[in-house]
Amino acid sequence: MGFLFTLDGVSQIYIHLVFGIAVFHTIKTYNKHNEALLWSMYIVSFEVLMHMSGGLLFHASVKYMVMLLLGMGLFMDDRKPLPVVFVLYLLLMSIGIAFTEVPAGEYIRKAIAFNLSGPFTLGIAAIYCYNRSIDKNTLKQLLWIGSLPLIALLGYLYFKTPNLEEIGFNTEANFDTSGGYGPNQVSTILGFGMFLIVAMILLKKRVSGFLLIDILLLTYMTFRGFLTFSRGGVITGILAIIAVSIFSLLHSKQSIFNVLKFAVVVLTIGIGVLLYASNATDGLLINRYMNKTAKGEQSKDFSTGRLKIIGKDLELFYENPFFGVGVGSGKYLRAKKEGEVAASHNEMTRMLSEHGMIGLLALLLLLIVPLFNFFDNSTQFKGYVIAFYVFWFLTINHSAMRLAFPGFIYGLSLLKIYNSINENNSLHRE
Numbered sequence: 001m002g003f004l005f006t007l008d009g010v011s012q013i014y015i016h017l018v019f020g021i022a023v024f025h026t027i028k029t030y031n032k033h034n035e036a037l038l039w040s041m042y043i044v045s046f047e048v049l050m051h052m053s054g055g056l057l058f059h060a061s062v063k064y065m066v067m068l069l070l071g072m073g074l075f076m077d078d079r080k081p082l083p084v085v086f087v088l089y090l091l092l093m094s095i096g097i098a099f100t101e102v103p104a105g106e107y108i109r110k111a112i113a114f115n116l117s118g119p120f121t122l123g124i125a126a127i128y129c130y131n132r133s134i135d136k137n138t139l140k141q142l143l144w145i146g147s148l149p150l151i152a153l154l155g156y157l158y159f160k161t162p163n164l165e166e167i168g169f170n171t172e173a174n175f176d177t178s179g180g181y182g183p184n185q186v187s188t189i190l191g192f193g194m195f196l197i198v199a200m201i202l203l204k205k206r207v208s209g210f211l212l213i214d215i216l217l218l219t220y221m222t223f224r225g226f227l228t229f230s231r232g233g234v235i236t237g238i239l240a241i242i243a244v245s246i247f248s249l250l251h252s253k254q255s256i257f258n259v260l261k262f263a264v265v266v267l268t269i270g271i272g273v274l275l276y277a278s279n280a281t282d283g284l285l286i287n288r289y290m291n292k293t294a295k296g297e298q299s300k301d302f303s304t305g306r307l308k309i310i311g312k313d314l315e316l317f318y319e320n321p322f323f324g325v326g327v328g329s330g331k332y333l334r335a336k337k338e339g340e341v342a343a344s345h346n347e348m349t350r351m352l353s354e355h356g357m358i359g360l361l362a363l364l365l366l367l368i369v370p371l372f373n374f375f376d377n378s379t380q381f382k383g384y385v386i387a388f389y390v391f392w393f394l395t396i397n398h399s400a401m402r403l404a405f406p407g408f409i410y411g412l413s414l415l416k417i418y419n420s421i422n423e424n425n426s427l428h429r430e
Contacts (some may be wrong), residue, residue, distance in 0.1 A: 005156050010246045011055025015046060026072055034138060036073030040066045041142055043328070044408045046149035047259030048189045049156055052179040060117040061281050062385045063404040067121055070128040070411075081085065083130040085365055090123040092362040097312045099326030100283050118347070118401025122366075125411025130240070130369075137419040139384065140205045140414075147207045150193035151217065153179075156289070157224055169229075169281045171299075177227040184345075184399045187230035191237025193221045195387060198241045198266065202248040212394075219269055226277040229288050232398035239394070240387035241266070247383030309334065313349035317356065324356035347396035347406075370413040381417035388413035 005011045022039035029035050047062040049055075051106045053239075056062065068372040074082075095117060100108055134142070160179050173183035191383045197218040198205055208215050225234040245262070278285040284294060312334045316325050325333055330353045332342060334385060344350040351359035374385045 001157050003155055005049060005053040005055070005152065006159050011050055011053035012057075015043070015050050015055045015061075018043065018046070022065075022069055022214055023072070026069060026076075026128050031073040031076040034073070034132075034134060036069045036076075037134075038145055039068050040125075040144060040408060041146045042103045042149060044404050045146045045189070046152075047403055047405065048181065048185055049149060049153045049179075051185070051293075052153075052156060052160075052181040055094075060113060063121045063407070066404050066408055067124045073362060074124075074128055079127075082127055085369055086123055086130060089126070089362050089365055090120065092358050093119045093123070093355070095358055096324055097401045098328040099323050099329070101326055101329050101332075108328075115328040115350070116408050118404070119406050120407075122401070122407030122410050125408045126369075126414055129411035131414070131415040133416045133418060135380075135418055137273060137420050138205070139381075139415075139417050140200065140203050142203060143200050143203070144207060147193060147196040147200070150189065150196070150221070151207070153189065153193075154217070154220060154224060157175070161227075164227075169222060170291065170294045171229070172283055173230045176396040177224070182402075183228040183230040184232060185403055187225055187228040187233030188236070188395055188399055188405065189405070190221055190225035190228070191233035191235070191240075192259040192391065192409075194225065194234075194237040195240045195244070197221065199244050199384070199387070202244065215237050215269070217267075219273055222270060222273045223277055226274060227281075229285065231289060232394065236391060236394040236398075237329075238270070238364070240390050243386040243390060244383035247386070248377055251378070251380035280286070282422050309344050310346050310349045312337070313344055313346065313353040317349075318352035320353075321357055322356045322358075322377060324359060327354055330354045345398060347400045366410070370410075373414050373416065377417055380418075380419070384417060385413050385415075405430075 005014070016275060018039075022035075026035045026039065027087070043062055043065055050062065051059075054412075063251060074295060097112055097116075100112060103128065116316055130389050157177075157179050161177055164177075166173070171185075175181070177183075178186040197214055199212070200207055201214060211318075228234075249262070274285070274289075287296060293299055305360060309366065316330055316333060344353075348363060352364050353359075355362065370385065370389045374382055374389075392406050392413060395406040395409075399406070
């Protein structure tokens with residue numbers, strides 16, 4: 001299927017057709033089985049591929065699609081009252097609009113939309129998912145639906161990437177191996193795909209229907225993640241896999257032999273793929289992960305310039321501690337001081353610089369609430385809450401909220417997951 005998106009016009013038709021079907025299906029079923037959430041997962045997983053293939057009318061299209069679908073779901077559920085904490089979060093994020101200033105020739109509306117579409121996606125997703133219960137079968141369905149667009153993404157990357165021998169590798173993030181789109185974002189969604197496949201293996205569900213094919217998909221997805229030379233998404237995926245694996249194994253109470261067998265298989269795949277990818281890039285991949293230059297010298301800045309922007313964000317926060325500098329104004333003020341425009345890669349420091357103490361309060365709310373949900377879930381599902389939380393937290397720290405993904409995935413960390421009645425009866429009989 002990935003090949004189809006290399007053809008002109010296909011992606012534009014496909015994503016908008018999918019969105020139309022999603023709206024129709026959600027209305028028809030009146031969101032009885034969380035259709036709004038399931039379709040949102042599918043569209044969010046497709047976002048990076050749509051950016052690669054030029055399928056979106058404008059950059060934040062997927063964020064608006066997700067907000068509309070989940071908003072429809074909320075309306076149909078008629079949830080009352082709405083969770084005050086996330087309504088407050090949306091109100092706090094809106095205050096910064098009043099302080100927005102942009103240079104002549106720039107559009108205030110565009111600056112606000114670019115910087116608030118992500119937080120508002122998070123707010124709507126959080127309101128939808130907060131205290132919402134789904135059973136284990138729905139979780140499996142959600143993860144499976146999320147994996148389908150990522151298989152298409154692998155196909156697209158296969159057809160669009162030049163032969164590795166033709167690529168001039170160095171130790172910087174690589175656009176050639178990332179389908180021409182941002183390696184940071186591609187790495188993020190591939191790391192998510194790695195997690196989805198492992199999570200479904202643990203849940204005894206198969207993406208393809210066959211375990212061997214799923215392992216091959218996991219292997220190739222890991223390989224493509226490494227080839228982006230963007231570390232954040234791959235490392236985040238690995239940490240999420242560790243989290244969900246630990247709690248799944250604690251719940252299953254399997255023998256130490258089975259635990260070691262699972263760990264050895266996953267580690268063998270990971271290390272084997274890393275060594276193969278490093279060999280294909282003349283050892284430069286290992287240098288990248290060891291924070292070394294192409295010559296093998298230790299690099300002074302492991303953050304590839306992000307720490308400098310973080311420092312400037314904090315300076316703006318110290319200078320404007322109460323209300324911040326206004327939504328979208330941070331990069332222009334940094335440019336005024338430094339001479340070049342650079343958007344922040346860190347959503348946390350962006351919230352501080354552009355929203356001040358209000359942003360700090362909003363950030364604390366986001367950090368704390370999912371932790372309560374962690375304790376409300378059973379051991380079997382605690383790992384999923386932590387995994388979704390890890391994806392949100394680490395993604396916004398290396399890639400801000402350029403995609404709908406981190407906002408949507410934050411919402412998933414608020415779900416309450418339980419075993420289906422049939423499975424509970426089966427466990428009881430055992």
